[in-house]
Amino acid sequence: MTDSPTSDSPTSSSPTTGSPTDDPFDVAALRRHFPQLADRTAYFDGPGGTQTPDVVADAVRDALLAPLANRGTATRAARNADDIVTAGRAALGDLLGVPGDTVVLGRSATELTFQLARTLARGWGPGDEVVVTRLDHDANIRPWLLAAEGVGATVRWAGFDPATGGLTPDDVAAVVTERTRLVAVTGASNLLGTKPDLPAVAAVAHAVGALVHVDGVHLVPHSPVDLAGLGADTLTCSPYKFLGPHLGVLTGRPDLLQQLRPDKLAPSSDAVPERFELGTLPYELIAGTTAAVDLIAGLVPAGTGPDRRARLLAAMARVDRHEDALRRRIEAGVLDLGLTVRSRAAERTPTLLCTAAERPAADLAAALAAADVNAPAGHFYALEASRWLGLGEAGGLRIGVAPYTDDADVDRLLAVLATAV
Known part of the structure; x- marks a missing residue:
């Protein structure tokens, strides 16, 4: 708009x-699809988390009551778990415009951002710089501040226009230098709704060789998203902001994810995206997330087509x-x-x-x-x-x-x- x-x-x-x-x-x-709306309570608190539709709750229940075990192929229970994860990655990949095998699942977007920041910071040192903005949620500020502090890197702050709430590419360019290693920017402010011009911001960062991390938690529920189109190298979002369960999602450029070596347990898989996922995944919440994505895709008229990505963009x-x-x-x-x-x-x-x-x-x-x-x-x-x-x-x-x-x-x-x- x-x-x-x-x-x-x-x-x-x-x-x-x-x-x-x-x-x-x-x-x-x-x-x-929302029985909690029957009493006509008016919910204007969606930026903090949307209400949950019946199809999502049903998917969570069905996953928990079906045979379920750790992922594998030997038993029906193990195959159920593997199918749930594969379907969840595919659904989120369609929503975000990325390959399903670049979708990392975790407890929350905040936790995944901390993990990403710690991993990237291993390549930083004194003299390197990280840019954050005053428009952002603290979950896209504090992880980068702490990671930079731990390795002696410098943090530079981009301000925004308090009269409008607007953050421009020039605001970011004013603090980006040849020493900038990463720019962390919101896709949309959870406080004001401001949507920065992400491709233009990314162009500023990429011109000096810096990475761009986008906090998409408030953007994804309201706008069609394409990771490459945004110019983002990595992006996080939260399904519970778009009708799903409480879960965190991280995605990124396939080549970049292959390069990163996060902390992990020795016996756990070193494949992407599993190398970023700590412990057993919450299969029931992933099933609920797939149901949420499918509900959104179903908001277009029947006959729109079988391609879920196209239906999601239209929806x-x-x-x-x-x-x-x-x-x-x-x-x-x-x-x-x-x-x-x-x-x-x-x-x-x-x-x-x-x-x-x-x-x-x-x-x-x-x-x-x-x-x-x-x-x-x-x-x-x-x-x-x-x-x-x-x-x-x-x-x-x-x-x-x-x-x-x-x-x-x-x-x-x-x-x-x-x-x-």
């Missing part, structure tokens, strides 16, 4: 109208239109109520950070929660960004739209905020 936040004039029907060449997005059909484009139309309604409504919208970058996800002159954000969140509208307040681990905005540790009220959000949810949000403000 490239519109000005004050130029929107949405109508209440816009989220489900689709585009002139596309069938309408059937949000009601999607909502039927994510439809989700983006649906969510952005709702975001426009919310943004216009909160501005009418006199709230300040801190999320004003030209490109962003349907995530709004708001503050009020007369009431702390935590009070607004409490008023919403009392009316069964879930929109929390805080810095959400994007502590550097909150401080850069002058909001300190209090942060602001974060309103996030998910694929299952509908017009009735927005009506309730704005009605309660009108009373609270």
Whole structure:
């Protein structure tokens, strides 16, 4: 999206109208997969984790109740485990535009980033530099700071425009030097929704021979993703942000993953991606992740085609239109109520950070929660960004739209905020 936040004039029907060449997005059909939505609680806390659909819970249950053992081929239980992992890697590969055998599975994106940082830092030393941004979640800052500190490398900080929340390639170029070894940048800010121009940022980094690591945790749930198209060398994401279970995912350029030698147990496989995976994988959560990806792929009309990657790209484009139309309604409504919208970058996800002159954000969140509208307040681990905005540790009220959000949810949000403000 490239519109000005004050130029929107949405109508209440816009989220489900689709585009002139596309069938309408059937949000009601999607909502039927979420029994927790039946009581009409409105969930605007998707940036912290989406609600779980029935098909994902069923897949987790089915995996646990089927014969299951450590991966192998000798028994049906072992083959079940191996099939689950293979299917999960393939599904995530289709979602991220990467080969399935480059998909690393772990406990969380944070844990995988720490592991990647420790591994890459073995090639750094005094005089080398790492660039992080003040826009990022701490999970894409602290692992790199600690890794650099451990080997005597220097950390350089890229700021962003506090008036808009925008991070430009020039902001990154201002701190990149010939000594830069890695640039860590968010694909989308979990606090503000800002989507930096990743290909342009990557071009700045690659021009000096630096790697680019993208925190895709908030990007992947809202946008079609292609690792090579983004210019990323490595990327992390979290399925529980796009309707799946709590799991972490890391992927990267195949040649780069082959070069890296992470810490591992001696008897464990040295193949990629297994060399990055510590211990037995959570098979049931991987099965649930495959189900989540398939549910997203199914958000396009029947007959779109058998290619899951193509269906995912079409589905994510439809989700983006649906969510952005709702975001426009919310943004216009909160501005009418006199709230300040801190999320004003030209490109962003349907995530709004708001503050009020007369009431702390935590009070607004409490008023919403009392009316069964879930929109929390805080810095959400994007502590550097909150401080850069002058909001300190209090942060602001974060309103996030998910694929299952509908017009009735927005009506309730704005009605309660009108009373609270």
